[in-house]
Amino acid sequence: MKLRSSALIVLMGMLAFQVSNAQQKFNYPGKKKQPQVKQGAVTDTFTSTNYHEVKEISSKRKRKRAKNVILMIADGTGSSQFFAAIAANRNRAYLEEMEYVGFSKTRSDDNFVTDSAAGATALSTGEKSYNGAIGVDTDKRPVKTVLEIAEEKGLATGLISTSKITHATPAAFIAHQPNRNNYEEIAADFLNTDIDVFIGGGRDNFNKRKDGRDLLKNLKENGYQLANTLEELEAIETGKVASLLSEGHMPAYGKRGEMLRPATEKAVELLSKNKKGFFLMVEGSQVDWGGHGNNTKMIVEEVLDFDHALGAALEFAAKDRNTLVVVTADHETGGFSLNGGDMKTGKIEGRYTTTHHTGVMVPVFAFGPGADQFSGIYENTEIFRKIMKSLRLKKQ
Numbered sequence: 001m002k003l004r005s006s007a008l009i010v011l012m013g014m015l016a017f018q019v020s021n022a023q024q025k026f027n028y029p030g031k032k033k034q035p036q037v038k039q040g041a042v043t044d045t046f047t048s049t050n051y052h053e054v055k056e057i058s059s060k061r062k063r064k065r066a067k068n069v070i071l072m073i074a075d076g077t078g079s080s081q082f083f084a085a086i087a088a089n090r091n092r093a094y095l096e097e098m099e100y101v102g103f104s105k106t107r108s109d110d111n112f113v114t115d116s117a118a119g120a121t122a123l124s125t126g127e128k129s130y131n132g133a134i135g136v137d138t139d140k141r142p143v144k145t146v147l148e149i150a151e152e153k154g155l156a157t158g159l160i161s162t163s164k165i166t167h168a169t170p171a172a173f174i175a176h177q178p179n180r181n182n183y184e185e186i187a188a189d190f191l192n193t194d195i196d197v198f199i200g201g202g203r204d205n206f207n208k209r210k211d212g213r214d215l216l217k218n219l220k221e222n223g224y225q226l227a228n229t230l231e232e233l234e235a236i237e238t239g240k241v242a243s244l245l246s247e248g249h250m251p252a253y254g255k256r257g258e259m260l261r262p263a264t265e266k267a268v269e270l271l272s273k274n275k276k277g278f279f280l281m282v283e284g285s286q287v288d289w290g291g292h293g294n295n296t297k298m299i300v301e302e303v304l305d306f307d308h309a310l311g312a313a314l315e316f317a318a319k320d321r322n323t324l325v326v327v328t329a330d331h332e333t334g335g336f337s338l339n340g341g342d343m344k345t346g347k348i349e350g351r352y353t354t355t356h357h358t359g360v361m362v363p364v365f366a367f368g369p370g371a372d373q374f375s376g377i378y379e380n381t382e383i384f385r386k387i388m389k390s391l392r393l394k395k396q
């Protein structure tokens, strides 16, 4: 042991010598001086008092084919953000129950660093488009999404978000707009589809519009039950549901509390009544905003909330055995890293290099029939193709 550690010290000394050589060569700041960064490289520490119990998910039972897909997107969530939640939850999370892990390359057509619109459009349509694009290609032409194709084939479909349901990530699965800021046009696009369940914020974009239309009235005429609160949502047992739980975005986790998990449970309950299967996208929207704000508390709480909702998806999938669950992100936000922490107390010392998105690969986790397709490194557009293949759907 002693010999080993002294050998290690010699090795580390050699490495340090090499590093300091490299630092001189590239004129990096010296070892004693902290690097000077104009913005970011901010440290923000948070100790999580939240905790959820994680039950073991059995994956041993014999699989059938994938009939249902639950795609869960944690916006702005790279490996560090996912791991921050595992560590904060006392070193245990539902994420660890996923069977296969891969990496997605997130760049958009026009930028090394994607935004959430192009990121979600890649996942929903299999097309790399420009930053700001909602379900359209580089020529701004509409491209059918996996949700629309599933709907046409008779599957049930749903969207859940902790932002406005008209915000970039959910929008890219159902709307076709040249610009992500066309919120009212995006809301109107919901009426062009036969989506079965949607739950999130953004009621304003449906009933307080510049054109004076009341889309909630139209939704009702089209057979949707409206639910403005979680209680109203929970009371619905069958049929189509438009649940807009807040005027704008949902509040942050501290204020909104448990919403993503019960919403996921309810959506799965309703959609799984369709014998042909279903496609559901669930977004943990606000991890991204924690990254933009270099706010470790927000990142940790939002990923924990997301993980708790994932638990509901996995419990269903393990029982059902025809359900593929895919967890990924559209991109990373904050250049977030963990420079320290404590798994016993839930303490996370977060460090940031930027208040914007970054271009790093993001993890893809998969569970259920077809999950093995998701190991490896591939473009984000491949996630669309793998999901389509699992559901035996053809791009139109």
Ligand code: MG
Pocket: 075, 116, 163, 167, 168, 169, 170, 283, 285, 288
């Ligand atoms: Mg989003």
Ligand code: ZN
Pocket: 076, 116, 288, 289, 292, 333, 357
């Ligand atoms: Zn963002």
